[in-house]
Amino acid sequence: MAWTATNSEGYEAPAALAADVVVLTVRDARLEALTIDREDGTRALPGGFVQRHESPEQTARRVLGDKTGLDAVYLEQLATFAAPTRDPRGWIPSIAYISLVPPATQPSDPNARWTSARGRHPLAFDHRAILRHALDRLEGKLWWSNVAVGILPRTFTLSQAREVYEAIANTTYDPPTFARDLRTTGLITPTGSKRTAGPGRPASLYRFHAKKPQWGAGHRKRITG
Amino acid sequence: MAWTATNSEGYEAPAALAADVVVLTVRDARLEALTIDREDGTRALPGGFVQRHESPEQTARRVLGDKTGLDAVYLEQLATFAAPTRDPRGWIPSIAYISLVPPATQPSDPNARWTSARGRHPLAFDHRAILRHALDRLEGKLWWSNVAVGILPRTFTLSQAREVYEAIANTTYDPPTFARDLRTTGLITPTGSKRTAGPGRPASLYRFHAKKPQWGAGHRKRITG
DNA sequence: TAAATAGTGTCTATTAGACAATATTAG
DNA sequence: CTAATATTGTCTAATAGACACTATTTA
Structure with missing residues (x-):
């Protein structure tokens, strides 16, 4: 019923x-x-x-x-x-x-x-x-928010971040360009330490500034507050 | 109660x-x-x-x-x-x-x-x-959709469109730049006719391609479909 | 050493913002 | 003509995409 x-x-x-x-x-x-x-x-x-x-x-x-x-x-x-x-x-x-x-x-x-x-x-x-x-x-x-905070660990490498972004966007990003662009969002800061995992140069660790949801620098065509 | x-x-x-x-x-x-x-x-x-x-x-x-x-x-x-x-x-x-x-x-x-x-x-x-x-x-x-369709008349001048965009964004836009940028969204087409209203050069009329809600060309940092 | 991953630097195309200069109308 | 509005063109800065090259690790 x-x-x-x-x-x-x-x-x-x-x-x-x-x-x-x-x-x-x-x-x-x-x-x-x-x-x-x-x-x-x-x-x-x-x-x-x-x-x-x-x-x-x-x-x-x-x-x-x-x-x-x-x-x-x-x-x-x-x-x-x-x-x-x-x-x-x-x-x-x-x-x-x-x-x-x-x-x-x-x-x-x-x-x-x-x-x-x-x-x-x-x-x-x-x-x-x-x-x-x-x-x-x-x-x-x-790319306009820090949503990836929810998925990434507290500290992460740019490769880990890239994997998450690629999976969400369903595409691939050029690693150097991805690193540059994520850094220029201003949402992340290097922790200073590195992570070694198998062969290859150790990767720098980063963390998000804010753990809370937050919008990034976003569009150029900006709205005045 | x-x-x-x-x-x-x-x-x-x-x-x-x-x-x-x-x-x-x-x-x-x-x-x-x-x-x-x-x-x-x-x-x-x-x-x-x-x-x-x-x-x-x-x-x-x-x-x-x-x-x-x-x-x-x-x-x-x-x-x-x-x-x-x-x-x-x-x-x-x-x-x-x-x-x-x-x-x-x-x-x-x-x-x-x-x-x-x-x-x-x-x-x-x-x-x-x-x-x-x-x-x-x-x-x-x-700027990422044709929401302004709802407010503008069927055909409109770029000045009319600018007034609407400025009111929504709560800012002012440089008229030549606004015209260029709205045209490059690909959402509008010129009708060919012009409108004369008071003094000043007559303005070309435009209309939106789609009357239905639709996303524009949007971000560069594009998602693959 | 080779293989693998990380990171730097650079070149080009696109987009955005500012603004000078020109065009076309009313009065 | 002058005032007013529309439009074209140009210069510069920021952003995005591609990719060559260097750096640091494991095996």
Whole structure:
């Protein structure tokens, strides 16, 4: 049976309010999304219902904690999907979020798994459209924000950063040019130490100035504040 | 009394779902937003409740039609505001939209009026935050999309376009440079005719290629499709 | 030594900002 | 003619893309 709800004024109300999260990371140079295996065999994005007296962002963080064990991660509202028939259970709008987590994150929920973000896996509900929307948003913000903070470790080499940027942008960058351009964003600073891993010259380590979401120097065609 | 709703599963559900619209235009080189005078003397953004079997976008268009008489306008989802206490009437999340309309638009609702978008007028609920969010979004998209289509007439001079761009970006542009840069976006084409208005050399008329929302050539630091 | 990875330097094309100079109208 | 607006052209600075070359490590 479909869920329904009626408010105290006598009008039909949404049966519930959902918060779904597109959890992304970069593993082995591939952009991956966290998906949940459902009982009916289909897959879906992690999500949950917004409780009364809870903001949707809190719901998203709660879901993230349940599925990954993480608590302090990059989280940004994406868009709300509210077509009246999007959920077969009833009138359930969903507020979608994007979250970026470190690649070492292991799902704490046994039904959660990493899936290629650009693969062609079918997803339940309208989650495929939500995922697509998330990728578009992320690509657009990549160079104009410090979103990569969420995925990279606290200190990182320019090669590690490049791998993350390439996976998100789905392209390749010339290493010297990438290093120059990332440095001129003003978002990162060298830590002074180096990292040796196998053969090759040791790489300098960097960190982001701000751990919090922040816009970069951005466009030339600037808006006066 | 506060509105409440309970769903068929026994859980508290949102009392209603709202759709609020930030309707913007440029009049006399100023960015203005449509506001509604409420019975209690406060002002608010135009909005309404989403009906069952209606998408929030349809709600937004319905509200727009009621307040302005317009039907085919630029409309884009902005974000959802759903703090549990945002509406004193109860748990009522609001999906906010941005709409851009021609400057000649006269409110058809007697309580609707144009207000300076960057003024300091207080607004009911969290509508001040919604408006601020809308301005930020619009500034960010200005040069990377054809949003100005919604405000400019079907054919327009580069001076008219410049006035709109300057009002949105809250800055001034060098006229020759503005003309060059808008032309190189590839979004507009000359119609061949000219417009004479008062003294001065007649201006060439242009129109946008696409009437529909569309992204421009955009960033150099390009993402491969 | 060779292989591998990191980093510097440079050249060119594009884009942006500023502004001089010219063009075309009304009055 | 003068005032006003539109448009063309040019100069410079910043940014982006490509790539040659040097540096530092492991094996």
